[in-house]
Amino acid sequence: MRRNAETGPKLRMTRQRRALLKAVQQATGHPTADDIYRIVRRWLPHISLGTVYRNLEILSRHGIVHKIELGSTQRRFDAKRPSHYHVRCLGCGRVEDVDIRPQARLERAARSATNYKITGHRLEFLGLCGRCGTTDEQVRKGAERGEAKQAGA
Amino acid sequence: MRRNAETGPKLRMTRQRRALLKAVQQATGHPTADDIYRIVRRWLPHISLGTVYRNLEILSRHGIVHKIELGSTQRRFDAKRPSHYHVRCLGCGRVEDVDIRPQARLERAARSATNYKITGHRLEFLGLCGRCGTTDEQVRKGAERGEAKQAGA
DNA sequence: CTAGATGCAAACTGTTTGCTCCGGT
DNA sequence: ACCGGAGCAAACAGTTTGCATCTAG
Numbered sequence: 001m002r003r004n005a006e007t008g009p010k011l012r013m014t015r016q017r018r019a020l021l022k023a024v025q026q027a028t029g030h031p032t033a034d035d036i037y038r039i040v041r042r043w044l045p046h047i048s049l050g051t052v053y054r055n056l057e058i059l060s061r062h063g064i065v066h067k068i069e070l071g072s073t074q075r076r077f078d079a080k081r082p083s084h085y086h087v088r089c090l091g092c093g094r095v096e097d098v099d100i101r102p103q104a105r106l107e108r109a110a111r112s113a114t115n116y117k118i119t120g121h122r123l124e125f126l127g128l129c130g131r132c133g134t135t136d137e138q139v140r141k142g143a144e145r146g147e148a149k150q151a152g153a
Numbered sequence: 154m155r156r157n158a159e160t161g162p163k164l165r166m167t168r169q170r171r172a173l174l175k176a177v178q179q180a181t182g183h184p185t186a187d188d189i190y191r192i193v194r195r196w197l198p199h200i201s202l203g204t205v206y207r208n209l210e211i212l213s214r215h216g217i218v219h220k221i222e223l224g225s226t227q228r229r230f231d232a233k234r235p236s237h238y239h240v241r242c243l244g245c246g247r248v249e250d251v252d253i254r255p256q257a258r259l260e261r262a263a264r265s266a267t268n269y270k271i272t273g274h275r276l277e278f279l280g281l282c283g284r285c286g287t288t289d290e291q292v293r294k295g296a297e298r299g300e301a302k303q304a305g306a
Numbered sequence: 307c308t309a310g311a312t313g314c315a316a317a318c319t320g321t322t323t324g325c326t327c328c329g330g331t
Numbered sequence: 332a333c334c335g336g337a338g339c340a341a342a343c344a345g346t347t348t349g350c351a352t353c354t355a356g
Contacts, residue, residue, distance in 0.1 A: 010309090010310080011310085012310055012311065012354080013356095014311060014354075014355070015354095016312070033345080046312095048312070049346085050313070050346090050347075053346060054311080054347085074344080085263070087267055087271070089269065096267070096269075098266050099267075103259075106253075106276065107278065109253050110251050110253060110278040113253050114240055114251055116242065118279070119243070119280045119281070120278070121276060121278045122275075123275070123277075124275045125259075125263040125267075125271050126271070126273040127263075127272045128269060129268075129269055130268050130269070167329080167330070168329095168337095169336085170336085185320090186321080200338080201338045201340095202321090202339095203323080203338070204337055206322070207323095207336085208336090228320080
């Protein structure tokens with residue numbers, strides 16, 4: 001099943017596709033596939049998780065939603081927006097946007113430091129959110145769960 | 154089994170632990186747990202994958218090896234070295250180091266842009282390695298496999 | 307009408323864990 | 332001798348896939 005990533009076969013706008021899109025857009029933060037599944041089931045109780053994954057994948061391939069693959073093994077998605085960076089709370093795992101403009105200079109630097117054709121970059125900050133930052137307890141819990149804690153990975 | 158992430162109980166230097174360490178250090182690039190498993194079995198044919206994971210986790214908790222969790226859902230490890238950045242080839246998936254010093258300014262910027270206690274960051278570049286950069290074919294393959302391709306995730 | 311999409315369930319991959327026996331210190 | 336560690340297998344979480352059936356265009 002050869003398929004060109006850019007143009008692909010024609011997409012059909014099905015009920016579930018529309019619902020998925022709506023869910024991703026209305027979801028605050030950066031929902032996981034499962035979060036989205038739960039939301040969409042409010043409108044389409046019989047939608048299957050497979051459909052959610054399939055569509056999230058397709059939509060992200062078409063640049064309509066954005067797939068986030070950083071830290072942890074679980075993916076998160078968000079409505080496609082201009083590139084931006086994220087913070088991940090080491091305590092509770094939540095992910096939020098960081099309002100810093102993408103630094104083209106980083107890619108320039110990487111370009112001259114490697115022999116790769118650099119096409120992009122991902123930057124994620126690690127730390128403690130307001131809620132978790134006060135207790136500190138969760139950091140250890142996080143560390144025990146195996147969440148990374150050092151910089152510059 | 155409460156366990157302090159920083160100090161922990163005393164570590165025992167077992168045969169398999171030593172082998173694991175050796176494997177991580179001698180492995181070129183950034184091996185996955187499974188790569189390491191294969192290497193170590195050359196010396197300890199009966200070591201179990203569980204042991205590999207357990208130790209990699211422990212060693213990384215103690216800052217002896219470095220766990221990389223970026224892109225893809227599979228983890229990679231390397232011998233602990235000063236923090237550094239990585240490039241991931243969108244064609245073949247290989248991961249290499251990028252020789253750029255960690256940018257403290259990024260964390261400073263994130264600190265003022267959020268209300269998180271920022272403790273670190275991870276930066277990964279995406280692109281095509283020398284081998285894949287020429288064909289371009291693999292990019293589409295990568296896209297089909299679902300590898301991300303846009304920046305600033 | 308028909309290629310593409312869905313639902314469902316089974317399969318997979320990578321990782322974690324319970325348990326019992328083993329071996330560093 | 333003690334207690335952390337090893338081996339093994341079963342359990343998990345997240346994601347993917349095969350197949351028969353449906354549906355948007």
